[in-house]
Amino acid sequence: MSVESIVAASFPGVPAEPDDAYPKQVPVLRRLLANPIAVACLVFLLGVVLFGIVGPFVLTNDPADARLELTNAPPGTGGYLLGGDHAGRDIFSRLAVGTGESVICALIVLAVAAGIGITAGLIGGYYGGKFEAVASWLADALMAMPGIILLMAIFPLIGPNIRLAMAVFGVIISPAFYRLTRAMTLTVRNELYVDAAKIAGLSDARIIGKHVLNAVRGPLLIMSGGILGAGIGIQAALEYLGLGDPSRPSWGVMMQDGFNNMYATLLPIVWPALLMALTIVSLVLLGNALRDAFETSASQSLQLTPATVARLRAERAADPAAVSAPPKGAPAETAADLLQVHHLTIAYPTSGDTVRAVVSDVSLGVHKGEVHGIVGESGSGKSQTSFAILGILAPTARILSGEVLFDGRDLLTDPTWQRQVRGRRIGYIPQEPMANLDPSFTVGAQLNEGLREATGVSKAEAKATLLALLARVGIKDPQRTYDSYPHQISGGMAQRVLIAGAIAPDPDFLVADEPTTALDVTVQAEVLELLRELQAERGLGMILVTHNFGVVADLCDRVSVMKDGRIVESNTTEELFANPQDDYTRMLLSATLDAAPLRRPLGQEGV
Amino acid sequence: MLTFIAKRLVSAVGLVLLVTFVTFALVFSNGMAIARTLLGNSVSEAEVVAKYRDLGLDQPVVQQYGQWLGAALTGNLGRSYVSGEVVAEAIMTRLPVTLTLVLLTLLFALVISVGLGVAAAVKGGWVDRVLQVVSVVGGAIPQFIVAVFLVVTFAVTWRLLPATGYVSPDVDPVMWALSLVLPVTAILVGAAASGSIQIRGRMLDELRKEYVATLRTRGISERSVLFKHALRNAAGPGLIGMGILAIGMLGGSVLIERVFALPGLGMLANTSTVSGDIPMLMACVLFTILVVVVINLVIDLLLGVLNPKVRL
16 A cells, blocks of 8 residues: 555544543453454564564575575575575565665654654644644645655765655655544544643643643554555665665565565565565554554443343343333323334434333323423433434444334334325424435425425425425525525524424424524524424424423323333323422423423413 | 635645656756766766766756756756657657556546445445455555466466557557556556545435435435535545545556556666666656646646636
8 A cells, every 4th residue: 555545544543542542551452462463463573573683683694695606596495484585585584674675764753754744743733823724735735746756866976875755754744643633633622621730820831741641642652653664665665666765675675685586586576575574464463453452442332132132122122120110290192193103212222232222111192183292301311212203313222122002003113104194194303404404405405305205296296295385384585595505594584494304295294303402582482483383283293302391382182201211101291290209300390490480381371 | 716726736736846856856866877877887987976967966966957947947957867768759659558557547546436336325335345355455455466477367378368469549449449448447547446435425325415315305216316516526626636546556557557568757767777877767757746736736727617616
């Protein structure tokens, strides 16, 4: 791989997890040594270094000594462990000397690149300003040109001096260190504890030395593996091109000699190529292992095997403690004729064979034309419940028990039914309007595609329906909004667009997940009013997820209160407000009352 | 969009001037060394000085650069110090070979990266794990080591494909295609490995976003969600990655052309470097940076097409 792509490959992901880089030295080393691949790489690299440094001193054959009778000799003949090359020289001895040179060259590249890149990155990231602007521009310019071409261009100036060339290469590749250090320093600099350290009167030098370097050293160490590999590659490349010192054996020179001679024998080229490939792969694998060691297990995406899921489901079914106490109040789930959720349990893996349930044994029901509110704090499982109904749970989520019946058929186990009702009979209004529109397509294009998919109408018919609906949801200039990209409209407009998208195929059920939370207060009231009108107009059944009792009072016929993944209380809205049974419900209600007088359902003022 | 293109053009011109000037200044800072390399070790000091003056290497570097740049703008890149050949003509016969190599590889890399990257992101499991290991190993090994292994296996041991030599497509299209198989593969291994792991990451990022779930709730087919919506949004960052890959390919092509004896720009740069043919070398540098700049401009334009925010 080229230098540029090594640098590119070292980037993605590394700056994204600065939090994982805080000092954990002992555990990191221990975790690294627990990884057999890392240990194998370390041992191999140590062997390579020893071979290169100690080897030349204990060699029995002079690497320059040509014994014509051993030309292209097979391994083991005449004291030549790996055989002889085209000039009858000992491949093993030449490899040892070449390895030593490669080790030195790789270290030169690393020292120069790290010295320049890290220093400039710390200054640029910490102080910013003109220095950063100039340094970043220079870094971009250096990265735009293939390094090997630049090295070739200055060959007439520096001549066949490979170590000097490697130092120059260190300069050329230093933007890799610069960008990484600068990005991470910027992140750390904006952390609160750095502000605290400043206020405490610590000097900039001490903050950089203590806090910033602590945070960046993990990723820098990981990148160093790639840089060493790049150095070895580029040195061999230059030697191969005849731009090194031809009188000294090196991996590149040996490969060039072997290549010219390959129709006679392949071994002289295979040995250096193999050694070099293994060395570079070890460096990169070690870097990867190091990255894994720095990362905590939680950051890795866990997948449960179907067998594990089956076992967990069986365990859950057999465990009497898994069944929640029935919710207080007057749950109406059994009689519901549109949607019934029975004993739903959703869990996420916490390791290869353990899970944490985010929704436990939840049951609720919604009648035609009824609005059912789900209230609770964030993390109580209310959004997860609605995602399960819609079939859009995260890929790692697993259903451990229960069913979601829509018109009597289970959506969870029947993908055909899921496809038939999703978008056609069940609509979804999400929480964050902007994040829920595809940024690359116009509003019209994405709504039109959905409507056509759901109802099979033509593009023109769909457009006519949507324009009328956009006007209905209160958008002043429907045609303009239809032709706009999501970034060109406001959050309130985006939410109206999403509402139009949800009701366009004329569904009989809506799931609204905190539909007003992300909006300005004035827009909130308008959107709620719109939802209420549409619901009444079309007789929609609805699940409305919210943490706001005001919204519940405004819109809902029934309400369920969720806490820690369970429904603790469920009742008609009036009854729940008038006569809360559960302590938690009372606490939530009083919290609302403390903040502002409770709004009564419309038309019931003064009740 | 027009101001966007104009800004890109200005920064591209700046980059070309910077790279050529710095290279020029470094190379010409030691004119005596150039003269000595050209004449070899067997000539007297006086002859070296005469050559030095003769080539105008005694003038200030900035002045020499000005003259070179002025001539270059009119298409005159001088004559070779070694063969007396017109540099511009030599470049024009070499450039198509390198461009074919790089563009063909880029095209294949794009197709393979999208296919493997999307498959790994969507399927996960063993497909994903295999890709991760392959991409680390495939992406780490230098292109010319891959080239050496390919030659050893397919050309020397099995004798399936030609190891070296380039046939012009005008002469024999089949031989031309065959002569490109191994060189393209040698660069492709690393490029596709890094490319697919990048596309995989971008796709995973997109698939976690909320709009994807919302599209699904509207009943839009999984195929459209993946390939029309998620992939299109992932393509922007993916294209930027392709630009970096292309720079790497240009550098790698120097070695690949040498290994497979392809008469391209890299090969020309290599021979010019060794023989001290500075005008030829400067032209190679100029055209390399021009290719980089053009590829990046094309990518910027594609980004503009893909991303409505850039188009404004």
